[in-house]
Amino acid sequence: MCFVNIIVQMYAMNKFFDGEFINYGLRVLTYSEQAQEDRVDPMVYVFPRVTKCTFHKYGASGSIQTHDSLCILPLNIVNEKTYIFIWFWFVILFVLVGLQVVYRLTLIFCPKVRPYVMRTKNRLLPHEIADALCRKTCLADWWILYMLERNIDPLIYRDIAAELAKKIEAKVHN
Incomplete structure (x- = not known):
């Protein structure tokens, strides 16, 4: 927009x-x-800074006189x-x-870039976890994880991401 x-x-x-x-x-x-x-x-x-101006004013005899001059704008x-x-x-x-x-x-449009974007914000997040989260989640879920990563402590996010990756892998295997 x-x-x-x-x-x-x-x-x-x-x-x-x-x-x-x-x-x-x-x-x-x-x-x-x-x-x-x-x-x-x-x-x-x-x-334009200067223009021609026409002034109408009363003269000595009471009639209207026209004066042409330059006006600064x-x-x-x-x-x-x-x-x-x-x-x-x-x-x-x-x-x-x-x-x-x-x-x-x-x-x-490039899902392979997403793990690298997640790792740029949080260097504590292992490559395997970032790859697993990006492979197993859709774009909307990844975006929520990315926003969560940007707004919480990196240590806490690493633990949350590791738990989530384990649960997603366990769910896939079941």
Whole structure:
């Protein structure tokens, strides 16, 4: 769900900025590498800092006079920094959550990896017990054992796993 959320958020931001958000951070990174005369600041392109303003005010005779001037948009200066941070945050989350999804898919579809995952958390657990538990349990049962292993003392878990492996082997032989 987090992975889907990140994708939807980036898509929504991209729609909001008329297709400028997806590659916003990459353009900001390449901006400093370009020659000075070829530079077009992508942050200014998306969030303009200066614009033309038209002011209507009463003149000396009481009639409305129109004045054209340049207006500085200080909120856009803050927005460009905020959205560049958001872009990098989304990219970092996308990569980390993507790695987490690959890890979980590996646990689901590669049962031979599960004993090694159990042994990384608890070095006191013998290979034979970890292999027996992973061979004789389904994925859901293995996941409960893995969560139990992460939340209790390693010595206690070793004893629980050894007893459980014995009972599972005895049940299989009967």
